[in-house]
Amino acid sequence: MDTSSDRRRHQHPHHASHPRRPQTTTPMGEGLGDGANSVLGKVRLILEAFGVDDDGLTLSELSRRTGIPKASVHRLCHELVAWGMLERDDVEYLLGVRAFELGSRVSRLRRLCETLRPHMETLHFMTKETVHLAVLDGTEVLYLEKVNSHAQKTRPSRIAGRMPLHCTATGKILLAYGEPELLDEVLRSGLPRLTRSTVVLPRVLQDQVARARELGFAVEMEETTAGFASVAVPVYGESGRVVAALSVTAPSFRADVPAYVKAMADIRRRAGFAAA
DSSP, X not given: OOOHHHHHHHHOGGGGGSOOOOOOSOOTTTTOGGGGGSHHHHHHHHHHTOOTTOSOEEHHHHHHHHOOOHXXXXXXXXXXXXXXXXXXXXXXXXXXHHHHXXXXXXHHHHHHXXXXXXXXXXXXXXXXXXXXXXXXXXXXXXXXXXXXXXXXXXXXXXTTOEEESTTSHHHHHHHHTSOHHHHHHHHHHOOOOSSTTOOOOHHHHHHHHHHHHHHTOEEEEXXXXXXXXXXXXXXXXXXXXEEEEEEEEEEGGGOOHHHHHHHHHHHHHHHTOSXX
16 A cells, blocks of 8 residues: 655655765654653654654654654644644645744744855855855754755755754854864764764864864865765854854866865855964
8 A cells, every 4th residue: 555654765865865964863752751750752753763864753653752642642733733733645744834934933943044045145155065054053064055966866864854963064064163072072972983084082172173273174075975075164152152154065077176165165255264
């Protein structure tokens, strides 16, 4: 029988080509303490159960991912559907329009995207490659905006997607300009390997972060995805602090690091997001 879940998989075959990123965030329920047993704590677990590549989740999947009994998940999902945070599609639940609406109200990030989106499009035109805008969230990179190159359809990145700091160019930049405690925390948590080229030795990462701060840009070569390279520079806010990272991603065989660094520096100056 062709279920709705099967139909979605047939309609989106590219999902199968996206490697699952390692678990770098706090596991479900941990860090909530007694809050995991509260209604609000359970609602949080249900909403955070949806991954960036999930079209929808069944009641059983939500119960398994959250550790909440099916009966409680069913009751809470019914209320979330009524609120608009979730939608119901046959046997699956999907994030609803209300979730998108609330997320779009984060004014600091919305202004950052609105300011840089035109410049990202210019950078894409200049380089003909994929451009990302990312910020720090905990010990991960959160991608806010993306201008895609049609020649890079296999690059597994998503708006609102997350990646580890230690193996991404944007992450290395955010580590370079972040508080020293951030690098210590990343090193303590371990450096998972995503590809054969991923840096997993603490001393090597420390040297790369120091080098990125010295040069003003960071590079990763096939550390997150085989065949792709990224170059990132810091984006400064009005206070002079780094508020984000801007990157260009290209197939390794044609990646031109000096050209990308020069283009991004020019874009930052145009946008008024360069260092004072």
